[in-house]
Amino acid sequence: MIQKLADWITYGVLGLSADTKLGSALNFFVYDSTKILILLFLISAIMGIINAYFPTDKLRNYLQTHKMFGLQYLLAAVFGAVTPFCSCSSIPLFIGFVKGGIPLGVTFSFLITSPLVNEVAVAMFLGTFGVKATAIYVVSGIVLGIVGGVCLGRFQLEKWLSPWVADLQQKNIAEAEIWDAEKVNFLKRLPNILRDSWGIVKGVIVYVIIGIGVGAAMHGYVPENFFETYLSSDNFFAVPLAVVCAVPMYANAAGIVPIVEVFVQKGVALGTAIAFMMAVVGLSLPEAAMLKKVMTWRLIAVFFGTVTVFIILLGYLFNWLL
Numbered sequence: 111m112i113q114k115l116a117d118w119i120t121y122g123v124l125g126l127s128a129d130t131k132l133g134s135a136l137n138f139f140v141y142d143s144t145k146i147l148i149l150l151f152l153i154s155a156i157m158g159i160i161n162a163y164f165p166t167d168k169l170r171n172y173l174q175t176h177k178m179f180g181l182q183y184l185l186a187a188v189f190g191a192v193t194p195f196c197s198c199s200s201i202p203l204f205i206g207f208v209k210g211g212i213p214l215g216v217t218f219s220f221l222i223t224s225p226l227v228n229e230v231a232v233a234m235f236l237g238t239f240g241v242k243a244t245a246i247y248v249v250s251g252i253v254l255g256i257v258g259g260v261c262l263g264r265f266q267l268e269k270w271l272s273p274w275v276a277d278l279q280q281k282n283i284a285e286a287e288i289w290d291a292e293k294v295n296f297l298k299r300l301p302n303i304l305r306d307s308w309g310i311v312k313g314v315i316v317y318v319i320i321g322i323g324v325g326a327a328m329h330g331y332v333p334e335n336f337f338e339t340y341l342s343s344d345n346f347f348a349v350p351l352a353v354v355c356a357v358p359m360y361a362n363a364a365g366i367v368p369i370v371e372v373f374v375q376k377g378v379a380l381g382t383a384i385a386f387m388m389a390v391v392g393l394s395l396p397e398a399a400m401l402k403k404v405m406t407w408r409l410i411a412v413f414f415g416t417v418t419v420f421i422i423l424l425g426y427l428f429n430w431l432l
Contacts, residue, residue: 190223215263223255385425
C-alpha cells in the first residue's frame, strides 16, 4: 500500500518517470520516509503499552544485578536477527528499549544485528551464494551484535545519550508510578500513550527526513560501476574502502543482496562484497541522522567506529574463508 502511494505521488501526481534518477530517488524517499514514520509511531505506541504494563524497571534491575554470562547479549542479538527491520526501522525499538532503561550495551546488540540479518535476506543469500557462505554470514552477524554490544556496554556510554532520552526515561517512570498508584485502566492510559508516541515522532521527524533524503540521493545518483572499479579482489585495501563507500548509502539487506551478487560476478571478492553489504545495512548516514536525536555525536562516533572496525575484520576473514 505504501509503495502504491509512493508510486502514485512520484509517477502520477508529479509525472516523473521511473527510469530517471530523480524519479527513482524521489520514489525511494517518499516510500521510506512514510514507512519509517508510520512504523515509528506504531512501535512507539506498542513500546508505550509494554512500558506501562510490563515491569521494565524490574527487568532493568535484573539485567544489572544478575550474572547472565552474556546471555542477555545473545538474546538481544537473536531478537534483532528475527526482526525484519532495516537500520532506520530498528531505531524505534531501540528508543523503546532505552526509554525503558534496558542496559545500553544490550540495546546496541539489537541495533547492530537487526539490520544485518533477517529471514528475507537469508533466503536470498542462500539461493545466491550457497549454504556455507550463508551460514558464515548469519553466524558472524549475530556474533558481531554480541561482541559489539559487550564492548560498547563496557564503556559506560549512558552519559552520552541525549538529554531528550533522559527526559523520556524520567517521564516514563513518573507516569508508571502515577498509573500504578491510581490503578488507571488501559482505556484511560491509551490517550497518553498515543500522545507520547506522537511526541516521539515529532521529536525525530526532522532527522528522519534528512536521513532518508541523503539515502534517496545516494540511491538514485551513485553509479554501481563506481564501486566495481575500486573494489577489485587484487586491491588489499578493498575491504576498508568498501566499508567507507557504503556508509553514505542506505538500503535494507534484501535490497542489497542482488547488488552484492553483481559485484561478485564483476570480480569483487565475496568477503569484500559482504563487508560492503554489512556497512550499507548496518551503518548509514540516514541512521546517523536519526540517532542524533537519541545520542550525542560522540556516542554516534563510538558506535559507528566500533562496528566499522568489526565489519572490516569480518571482511578480511570472509575473504580468507571463502
